[in-house]
Amino acid sequence: MFRKVLVANRGEIAVRVMRTLREMGIASVAVYSDADRNSLHVRMADEAERIGPAPSAGSYLRIDRILDAARKHGAAAIHPGYGFLSENAEFADACQDAGLVFIGPSAPSIRAMGSKTAARRMAIAAGAPVVPGTEGPVTLAGARDFAEVAGYPILLKAVAGGGGKGMRRVDRESELEAALRDAASEARRSFRNAEIYAEKLIERPRHIEIQILGDRHGNLIHLGERECSIQRRHQKVMEECPSPLVDLRPEMRHAMGEAAIRAAAAAGYYNAGTVEFLVDRERRFYFLEMNTRLQVEHPITELVTGLDLVRLQVQIAAGARLHLKQRDIHWRGCAIECRICAEEPYNGFLPSPGKITRLTRPLGPGVRIDGAIYPGWTVPMEYDPLLAKLAVWAPRREEATDRMIRALREYDVGGIRTNLGFFRQILEDPEFRAGHLHTGFIDEFFERRRPPLPPADLAAVAALAAALHARSRSQAEGSTSTAVSPWLRAGRSDLLR
Amino acid sequence: MKLDLTIDGVPARIEILLPPPACRFLFNGDERAADVETPEPGVYSVIMNGRTYDARIEENAVVIDGFRFVIDVRDPRRLSRAPSGSGRAGVETIAAPMHGKVVRVLVAPGDRVEAGQGVVVVEAMKMQNEMKASRAGRVATVPAKEGATVAAGEVLATIE
Numbered sequence: 001m002f003r004k005v006l007v008a009n010r011g012e013i014a015v016r017v018m019r020t021l022r023e024m025g026i027a028s029v030a031v032y033s034d035a036d037r038n039s040l041h042v043r044m045a046d047e048a049e050r051i052g053p054a055p056s057a058g059s060y061l062r063i064d065r066i067l068d069a070a071r072k073h074g075a076a077a078i079h080p081g082y083g084f085l086s087e088n089a090e091f092a093d094a095c096q097d098a099g100l101v102f103i104g105p106s107a108p109s110i111r112a113m114g115s116k117t118a119a120r121r122m123a124i125a126a127g128a129p130v131v132p133g134t135e136g137p138v139t140l141a142g143a144r145d146f147a148e149v150a151g152y153p154i155l156l157k158a159v160a161g162g163g164g165k166g167m168r169r170v171d172r173e174s175e176l177e178a179a180l181r182d183a184a185s186e187a188r189r190s191f192r193n194a195e196i197y198a199e200k201l202i203e204r205p206r207h208i209e210i211q212i213l214g215d216r217h218g219n220l221i222h223l224g225e226r227e228c229s230i231q232r233r234h235q236k237v238m239e240e241c242p243s244p245l246v247d248l249r250p251e252m253r254h255a256m257g258e259a260a261i262r263a264a265a266a267a268g269y270y271n272a273g274t275v276e277f278l279v280d281r282e283r284r285f286y287f288l289e290m291n292t293r294l295q296v297e298h299p300i301t302e303l304v305t306g307l308d309l310v311r312l313q314v315q316i317a318a319g320a321r322l323h324l325k326q327r328d329i330h331w332r333g334c335a336i337e338c339r340i341c342a343e344e345p346y347n348g349f350l351p352s353p354g355k356i357t358r359l360t361r362p363l364g365p366g367v368r369i370d371g372a373i374y375p376g377w378t379v380p381m382e383y384d385p386l387l388a389k390l391a392v393w394a395p396r397r398e399e400a401t402d403r404m405i406r407a408l409r410e411y412d413v414g415g416i417r418t419n420l421g422f423f424r425q426i427l428e429d430p431e432f433r434a435g436h437l438h439t440g441f442i443d444e445f446f447e448r449r450r451p452p453l454p455p456a457d458l459a460a461v462a463a464l465a466a467a468l469h470a471r472s473r474s475q476a477e478g479s480t481s482t483a484v485s486p487w488l489r490a491g492r493s494d495l496l497r
Numbered sequence: 498m499k500l501d502l503t504i505d506g507v508p509a510r511i512e513i514l515l516p517p518p519a520c521r522f523l524f525n526g527d528e529r530a531a532d533v534e535t536p537e538p539g540v541y542s543v544i545m546n547g548r549t550y551d552a553r554i555e556e557n558a559v560v561i562d563g564f565r566f567v568i569d570v571r572d573p574r575r576l577s578r579a580p581s582g583s584g585r586a587g588v589e590t591i592a593a594p595m596h597g598k599v600v601r602v603l604v605a606p607g608d609r610v611e612a613g614q615g616v617v618v619v620e621a622m623k624m625q626n627e628m629k630a631s632r633a634g635r636v637a638t639v640p641a642k643e644g645a646t647v648a649a650g651e652v653l654a655t656i657e
Contacts, residue, residue, distance in 0.1 A: 342622065351622035353596050358539055358553070381597055381646075385622040409563060412553055414539060421563045454564040457545060459504050460524040462559040462566040463511045464531060465541040465552035467500050467522075470570055471513070472535075 001318050002026055002076040002101070007041070008066050008091075009081030012372040012388055013296070014041035017079045020310040029073045031066055033059035035380040040372040047073050054382045060084045063091050067098045077101035077317055079310075083384065086293040087114060087162075103317040105271045105292050112267040113290040117159050117197050119263075123287035126266040128259040131278060131286040133199035140180055143198045144173065150200040156180055158187035159195035162289075164234020166190060169201060204438040205278040207231065208243050208285065210260035211301045213312060214270040215322040222257035223301050223309075224331050229437035230426065232349055237442075238423065240336045241300040244397060244435030245279065256285055263287060272298075272313050296389070299370055300335035303393040334400040337391040338408070338423045340371070342379050345422035353381040358414030362407035366393045366400075379416060387418065397435070401427050425449065503569045588637065589656040591628050593647040597621030602643050608636045610656060617641045617653040630656050 005021055006029040007014045018028040018041065030045035035054035042048045049069035052059030059065070061084060070078055078095055080086035080103070089110040095102040104110070113119045117136050124130055134146050137159050147154045147170070156179055158166025166187030168179040180196060188194035207228045214220035227243035228236040246253050260275035267290070274295050276288040298309050307324075316322065342352045359375040371388025373379070379387065392407055394400035408424045426432055429445060499512045515521040517533035531545040539554040553560045558567045601618040604610060615627040616636075634656040641653035 347594075348626075349624075350594055350626065351597070351624050353621055358537065360537075381621040383622060385624075412540075412551075412560075414553060414555060417555075421560075421565065424563050452564075454561075454566075457548070458550070458561050458564055459509070459566060460527075460529060461531070461543050461545060461550045461552055462561055462568060463502060463504060463509055463524055464513075464520070464522055464533070464543065465554060465559050465561075466502065466568045466570060467498070467511045467513060468517065468520075468533065468541060469539070469554050470500065471498060 004075045005077045006070045006075035013081040015372045079103040109267045110292045123263045126262040128263045128287040134197045137195035146198045153201040155199045155201040156183045160191035160193040209276040219322040221326045239297040241304045299391045303335035333395045334397040335393045340388045341385040344417045345419045352417040353379045354416040360412040362410035591654045593651045599641045604636045
């Protein structure tokens with residue numbers, strides 16, 4: 001087993017990986033940019049190395065500096081987390097050339113699944129169903145021809161895409177040219193690759209994905225599904241395991257699991273990976289893409305299967321045989337995860353970086369938090385707004401939902417805006433509770449949402465707290481010159497009169 | 498201590514008659530009693546009519562049990578005065594919606610812009626926000642510089 005592992009990431013996922021490393025008796029090496037000197041992953045690691053300035057292009061994406069840090073600290077392997085270099089085949093190759101183990105799949109597997117069109121061809125060859133689409137990148141004429149046959153609406157997608165970037169819905173031919181131009185320019189900006197392909201659009205699909213796990217000896221199993229239909233801007237914000245749809249249909253889980261394994265096997269895949277599917281209203285599923293890394297939402301699979309995916313990843317990377325067979329995998333209860341982000345849901349999900357002045361985290365039965373924030377820490381503006389992942393487990397979906405609402409009520413993050421209250425409203429929504437999920441859920445939720453009315457006394461209590469706070473600030477006047485909000489200042493000047 | 502305030506834009510008045518912990522106050526003319534403690538900075542634990550509330554102070558709001566009240570405390574003497582206004586009539590100010598970095602400036606002083614036209618792009622946390630003109634006009638000033646870091650509320654451009 002490795003004695004020391006470098007974690008080529010930051011924030012909550014770096015902390016998550018280090019926790020397991022410590023449990024395994026493996027020393028961890030953190031890397032950090034100038035914006036992250038005070039970040040929790042640096043404080044928690046056994047060793048740490050600065051790798052560059054705040055922008056990730058000069059730090060977390062610098063393969064050379066990360067490899068230098070690994071050599072300097074004597075790490076035997078590198079865990080890439082998710083994002084940054086985790087799906088970069090060049091990085092996987094560079095690790096191998098440097099004599100380091102990349103904790104993930106092989107570079108050829110990453111390459112095979114990295115291009116959406118190549119992955120589609122592989123899925124087709126492996127017999128996994130795919131959404132009707134073009135075989136490769138298209139020009140305007142090609143997209144028009146495809147749409148004529150498949151029918152509108154269609155979806156334009158970046159060949160090198162991910163995270164919803166370079167994606168456009170097209171409802172009629174008149175929109176096609178502008179949409180293709182926009183998608184291509186966004187794709188060029190995001191992935192340095194402007195190639196776009198076209199797919200038939202599936203209306204109100206569910207996003208359901210299968211976690212797979214394989215060793216370097218040809219064993220490949222699946223750990224069941226996660227449903228990730230609650231998305232904003234094509235990015236998941238809330239996930240659950242099992243899917244309320246699939247859970248009622250074991251044969252569907254079996255069929256999707258088999259399809260995922262076939263697609264992964266076709267790419268010679270090992271280590272942890274996720275095969276994403278879209279499911280239409282007739283419950284037909286279609287291969288969407290494969291993520292060749294640990295997923296953000298892996299904790300819910302861990303809660304339901306009782307496994308530690310990071311531990312398994314490390315063991316597999318060290319050459320161990322998978323001791324688990326498909327029949328050993330059991331799914332117990334239900335887990336839900338909310339991605340707690342520094343953003344304002346009711347203001348277009350506008351990012352809200354800043355200093356965390358106060359923090360209370362939920363505790364109690366069935367609650368797990370994967371986070372990297374602490375009171376007094378300033379959330380940097382350079383990176384993803386994900387602060388923490390709050391996950392709960394309970395025997396049944398209904399109980400897990402109630403438990404999540406309870407946990408959200410306990411959670412308090414002061415100083416920045418978060419989406420904590422927004423999740424609570426979704427969890428209380430009857431459509432959510434009935435399990436009627438699809439990827440357009442949040443858009444429709446905004447339309448039907450009626451903000452709940454606060455109990456009668458709440459405004460009086462709020463006014464009292466505001467007045468007392470203004471008063472206490474005025475008493476502390478002079479001892480501090482830090483910026484206070486206008487209403488506190490106004491209250492203070494009133495009191496000083 | 499008397500304060501005029503607005504709660505989510507609705508005017509209200511509060512007067513503290515007795516300070517905490519055994520607090521008495523008038524809220525919109527009704528007298529109430531509440532037991533108040535401050536267990537953590539910025540957090541008020543209030544027991545009123547046997548019910549307990551944790552009121553948490555945010556920048557311009559108070560959050561209780563997931564309900565957020567945007568509260569503006571005013572100087573009562575200024576209330577009668579006409580609002581001073583936020584600048585010359587007919588000038589639109591485009592301000593940064595958040596702390597971030599100016600990634601693109603799409604206009605220059607003197608340019609004509611249409612309503613809805615992009616003016617400046619600000620990026621934070623991997624999300625780009627295109628700030629748009631809310632009406633047609635001529636670009637008067639563009640303090641925003643590409644690559645510069647801006648604070649929330651900082652003026653990026655003005656249109657007249």
